[in-house]
Amino acid sequence: MPVLNRIADLSDQMKAWRRYLHQHPELSFDCPETAAFIAARLREMGVDEIHEGIAQTGIVAIINGQGDGPTIGLRADFDALPIDEITGAEYASLNAGKMHACGHDGHTAMLLGAAQYLAETRRFTGRVALIFQPAEEDGGGGEVMVKEGVMERFNITQAYAIHNVPNLPFGTFHTNPGAIMASVDTATVKVTGKGGHGATPHETTDPVVAIVAMVQAMQTILSRNMNPIEEAVVSITQIHTGTASNIIPGDGWFCATIRAFKPEVRDLLKKRFIEIVQGHAAAFNVEAEIDYDWGYPPTINHAAETLFAASVAADIVGEGAVNTDSPREMGAEDFSYMLEARPGSYLFLGTGPGAGLHHAAFDFNDEAAPVGASFLARLVERAQPLP
Template identity: 50%
Template sequence: MTPIDHIAADLDELVAIRRDLHAHPELGFEEVRTSGIVAEKLAAWGIEVHRAVGRTGVVGILEGRGTSPRRIGLRADMDALPIEEATNLPYRSTVPGTMHACGHDGHTTMLLGAAKYLAETRAFDGTAVFIFQPAEEGLGGARAMLADRLFERFPCDEVYGLHNNPGGPVGRLSVRAGPAMAAADFFDIRVVGRGAHGAQPNRGIDPVVIQAALVQALQTVVSRNADPLKSAVLSITQVHAGAAYNVIPEEAHLAGTIRTFDDDVRALVARRMREIAAGVAAAFGAEIRVEIRDIFSVLRNSEAQAAAAAEIAAELFGASQVDTDPEPKMGSEDFADMLHAVPGAYAWLGGKSGANLHNAAYDFDDAIIPLGAAYLARLVERRSASAA
């Protein structure tokens, strides 16, 4: 029996877990119920459990039957997003304004499936380290676990992560060596002018007009300052100002994100944003405050581990179902910080077509649970061997 067949026999149980998690989503660092379910399941399967790692994270430890000292880490994220669900699914979110719109409920379930299989079979030599991470969606959950001495307390020789990819091809695993996902900075810009009556703009310094000029000027950073052969994205995603029809407000607020793969480009974008803001402020006689925060590092897969991931996926799914040269993604993932500490690889697994990630109509493809769980479990079986 293959790992896929073994895990598929438990599919009803795993789907029930996934849909329960979907119905009860929790935001980053609030995953109390979710982490409780994870801990209870692991303990019931005879796995050593450590709770409150990085606040609401959970780590499970399972020893194999052999004598290998190698320790293989597997990581899944648990948090949901602040999105109002727009599906009519019977297991849709019961929490207003919160839903699993990125499939973390499925990722958690796949890792639980891998853990259950490995606990039942113990067909590996070393130690499996199951890492259930909180707060992946921009709140620094990986960094919180690392600050809580994750890899000092639970050493790993390698660590692997997996994300679903709606739109497929179904069951196809994509993994590339080197930079695979972009770094991300979040920014907030405050434009401070002088409020006035809407009928007397000459008595104020209008932050709305200044904000509009700044939005336009910032678009030149990527188009005119960054090397066109090096990827960069600067997106303004929030614009806020005023609360009345006849009042010129005192302040306006811009926010957004920067995505880059190159450290020099990342520094250039931040520097030019500040310089442009200072110039616009001087031109209009206003004050502009710029805050830029490092949220995600560049996700870089180690060459040996990416190759191992592809080999294992080919064994399980067939060589035609493995893509070792996908385009890098401008999206970001805080598993990058774990890969800065321990060599490993992050892969994507295709699911059925439907609403995309971070969409209010998204739903995880339950049919790929045995595939993802088998892939994660096989990584432990193969990579924990003494000769690895």
């Protein structure tokens, strides 16, 4: 089964929705205009219930099928990124310093397209819960929606999501039945010593050399503390200190992004990070304050649901365009919280050549919207078929 005919007919409408959202990006939880636009479209479609104000600006909409049955959840994120757009598109961002550089505008358009089809046809039993989520990029909106009880409140039994990926072959689906994206933790370390003149270092307690030693030693976590067959990342991404060439500063700070797939590896990375900072602080006679932010958990697909979702994708694009052995990614995703709460799966949708995610020149490929919307709609019909 290729792209559903009715959804193909909605291609121009999805493009219009997507480009409106692209012009009006909002960040994190503060997405009132985006939420209002989505709710207005859902009302026009005639969905059965619209629940607003979840995780501040999130929405859950319900479409009833024919007869009793479970509730399947479909999620799309809709927040943007703090980036100045350089696409030059006629529908480029109107909000300075904000742009949809990750395709969340496309994800929302795809779910709206699936919603239009499902509200018109209702060829399924039970219900579908359309989850429109803020704050995937910053703030963990997925976690907040789960903590606010969306799974229990709407009796959601399984949950699915897709993410566009530029430079993967157009119209291909990629996933695996296990860990597909990593956890992400962020550590910030402030190091305090005693500043002074660069010509008299013996009269100071230099935080710079302490920071340098700490950063260098961090590389031994992966090379000497971890089993070599495991996968993890410890990347020092910022170092800030000093004001002039002849002044030894009194303090400085650095931060790191830390990623893993297994809880025990994640715990080891935190333990060794803290031990290295504290040990070097003692060795260099400085003080170190560590802010270790335990972030998104790994995104772990459920095996049965992933193989089912892959079979649905094959209905749309053919078996040869579905990869169920996709390499896992060191990026992170807060749909992980929903997969901790309910069985389900997360899939990547290839959108063909283009600027990469989080790039100022990125633009979602509107030709992919009918593919993604057809997958989401068919997922519901296959998961909860009519007798």
